[in-house]
Amino acid sequence: MLDFTPKEIKERKALVINPAKTCQPIGAMYAALGINGCMPHSHGSQGCCSFHRMHLTRHFRDPIVATTSSFTEGASVFGGGSNLKTSLKNIFAIYDPKIVAVHTTCLSETIGDDLTTIISEAAPIIPEGKLVISTSTPSYVGSHITGFSNMVKSTLQLLAEGEGKGANGKINIIPGFVNPGDMTEIKELLEKMDVPFTMLPDTSGVVDSPMTSKYEMYPEGGTKIEDIQDAGNSKATIALGTFASEAGSIALETKCGVPSTAIKMPVGVKATDEFLMEVSKITGKPVPWEIEKVRGQVVDIMVDTHHHFHGKKVGIFGDPDQVIAMTEFVLSLGMVPKFMLTGTPGKAFDKQIEKVLDDAGVNKEDSKYMSKGDLFLFHQWIKNEPVDLIIGNTYGKYIARAEDTPLVRFGFPVLDRSVHTYLPTVGYKGAMRLIEKISDALLERADRDAEDKDLELVM
Numbered sequence: 001m002l003d004f005t006p007k008e009i010k011e012r013k014a015l016v017i018n019p020a021k022t023c024q025p026i027g028a029m030y031a032a033l034g035i036n037g038c039m040p041h042s043h044g045s046q047g048c049c050s051f052h053r054m055h056l057t058r059h060f061r062d063p064i065v066a067t068t069s070s071f072t073e074g075a076s077v078f079g080g081g082s083n084l085k086t087s088l089k090n091i092f093a094i095y096d097p098k099i100v101a102v103h104t105t106c107l108s109e110t111i112g113d114d115l116t117t118i119i120s121e122a123a124p125i126i127p128e129g130k131l132v133i134s135t136s137t138p139s140y141v142g143s144h145i146t147g148f149s150n151m152v153k154s155t156l157q158l159l160a161e162g163e164g165k166g167a168n169g170k171i172n173i174i175p176g177f178v179n180p181g182d183m184t185e186i187k188e189l190l191e192k193m194d195v196p197f198t199m200l201p202d203t204s205g206v207v208d209s210p211m212t213s214k215y216e217m218y219p220e221g222g223t224k225i226e227d228i229q230d231a232g233n234s235k236a237t238i239a240l241g242t243f244a245s246e247a248g249s250i251a252l253e254t255k256c257g258v259p260s261t262a263i264k265m266p267v268g269v270k271a272t273d274e275f276l277m278e279v280s281k282i283t284g285k286p287v288p289w290e291i292e293k294v295r296g297q298v299v300d301i302m303v304d305t306h307h308h309f310h311g312k313k314v315g316i317f318g319d320p321d322q323v324i325a326m327t328e329f330v331l332s333l334g335m336v337p338k339f340m341l342t343g344t345p346g347k348a349f350d351k352q353i354e355k356v357l358d359d360a361g362v363n364k365e366d367s368k369y370m371s372k373g374d375l376f377l378f379h380q381w382i383k384n385e386p387v388d389l390i391i392g393n394t395y396g397k398y399i400a401r402a403e404d405t406p407l408v409r410f411g412f413p414v415l416d417r418s419v420h421t422y423l424p425t426v427g428y429k430g431a432m433r434l435i436e437k438i439s440d441a442l443l444e445r446a447d448r449d450a451e452d453k454d455l456e457l458v459m
């Protein structure tokens with residue numbers, strides 16, 4: 001299918017082929033789903049909303065509910081204010097959410113709709129005790145990660161109150177654009193450390209809700225509105241990943257004075273260590289043996305299986321925070337990260353990748369890395385210098401097939417496999433799971449390629 005991708009790389013300025021990202025509102029919609037009792041609302045045409053819902057539904061295999069301002073030609077010419085006011089009236093009357101989180105689309109941004117003014121004008125039709133928040137998500141800049149970041153930032157700017165003196169005894173965690181299985185793992189680590197916290201957003205219990213005999217439009221999960229409002233009284237905010245989470249933590253620091261720290265997404269032993277040590281530093285709580293034990297198991301597995309990974313070349317693509325953390329993790333396994341690419345723009349990606357390579361004592365000239373790149377270029381890199389493994393989302397399967405290279409699915413979206421959203425890739429348990437996935441992919445390839453006389457029983 002991609003067999004004809006040419007090896008020769010030509011500079012392109014105005015053409016993206018097979019983007020390594022998707023559009024801003026998808027991230028904003030996902031972040032809004034992580035607020036308890038929230039209806040995400042897409043201010044634009046029905047097509048945008050349908051696409052965003054469909055993409056999330058296919059990844060999570062759960063019905064994603066969202067509403068739309070349903071633009072037609074009239075709204076496109078005269079602006080979407082009237083559509084949004086009618087929508088809000090209908091949403092509260094029919095679906096009764098606690099809060100509506102509005103995000104824009106390309107069309108409403110191009111028209112120049114001013115959401116703040118429109119929503120303030122709609123105040124008389126918003127029922128008492130209900131809330132409407134909004135963020136700007138023009139999809140012709142940034143990516144779904146930018147949209148996620150914008151929605152988290154606006155939520156905290158609009159709802160959080162407090163003086164940043166730690167009066168509620170909690171820490172805030174912004175987990176990044178990760179699966180509910182990851183959020184659950186982070187929460188379990190904090191609970192084991194006996195650390196009170198607020199996680200925003202928290203899609204566990206929303207997009208991984210169990211099958212019951214009753215349909216719940218608003219499942220029990222999601223960050224409670226009163227906890228978001230109280231976030232300004234926390235001791236500190238830890239942002240997991242600079243691209244998806246840091247803007248929200250800085251916004252809260254600016255508004256309420258809650259100190260913010262941005263660290264790597266806790267993928268792998270080193271990044272998980274850093275996360276837990278940061279929590280311990282802020283709260284004074286030690287890391288209990290229950291957690292240390294799992295860490296020790298992961299290190300034991302890494303020692304036992306290092307020969308599976310040593311010297312294997314890997315190409316990694318996807319969302320920036322995850323690619324950066326995964327690069328560090330594969331280095332710790334003894335692998336060689338040759339190519340790292342994200343579609344999300346931001347020079348901070350290159351700098352953070354360089355730091356990870358430097359810290360590991362690896363010559364950065366031996367690797368290629370790029371933000372705002374596309375999968376066509378990623379494929380060309382691999383064509384010119386084959387790798388042993390590709391790590392990335394489902395879109396990598398076409399490159400994997402063309403180059404006959406194993407693919408480990410990781411990140412968003414994963415549209416052709418199931419269960420992954422329930423299980424972690426972060427924390428020590430996540431590291432264990434990733435080692436299994438990477439090891440299985442490499443060893444299955446070795447078995448497949450082995451001649452009869454070389455097929456090993458023990459590997």
Ligand code: SF4
Nearest residue numbers: 023048051105106139
């Ligand atoms: S028009 Fe813009 S917001 Fe709508 S689906 Fe396309 S890129 Fe996304």
